Amino acid sequence: MGKVDTLLSTWEDYSQVIGMADGNLRQGFQLLTEIRQGILELKTRLAENPTIGSEIRAMVEELDILAATEEFKFNRGDYLH
Incomplete structure (x- = not known):
């Protein structure tokens, strides 16, 4: 699953x-936004394909x-320096 690899990267x-x-x-916020979008896409794929394993x-x-x-x-501002 290439999408998972991309998400982890x-x-x-x-x-x-x-x-x-x-x-x-x-840049950090942009990456976090990309992560959230990637997760939404993966959740959609998982919902469409019930044969994907429970581990994923x-x-x-x-x-x-x-x-x-x-x-x-x-x-909350935890990353403000």
Whole structure:
């Protein structure tokens, strides 16, 4: 599933941007938006294809929860330096 690989790569990019002392918050927010969109697309695909395994479904749910948490932290200002 190439979409999952892309999503995980975007997560890695996001964590690097946010983890840098001089990280670009605009870029971080853009990456987080891409992550949220990718999760929505994956959830749509999963809903359309019930034969996809429960492991992938569980991983997508965990990524969705993580993205929601990051979005909350971002909006709360946790990453302001």
